[in-house]
């Protein structure tokens with residue numbers, strides 16, 4: 477990591493859909509952040525266990541191996557992980573899902589089809605630590 481990258485804030489993007497993942501990866505990096513991508517919840521938790529300290533996590537819910545709800549549960553198990561701001565980005569839009577995520581500490585819940593990547597970044601910049 478060079479000096480410029482080290483001074484940037486890091487977003488952990490957890491998304492199993494390659495197409496959506498690519499769109500957001502590009503959008504996040506042109507918005508001036510480092511982006512680390514995980515293809516599912518299990519990979520995301522592994523990256524945290526390896527010592528990654530993201531300034532924010534953008535989290536999909538429906539993923540293989542480990543879903544986003546389980547990731548939120550796991551984040552609540554560790555003091556240092558609890559501090560990570562999480563913005564849920566998903567296709568689910570049921571009120572139960574929204575409630576469940578917000579109760580587990582998510583900062584916001586965005587339905588993919590309702591927001592452009594630019595609008596998602598506006599939200600992200602509001603919550604990034």
Ligand SMILES: [Mg+2]
Pocket residue numbers: 491492493536537538539
């Ligand atoms: Mg998904």
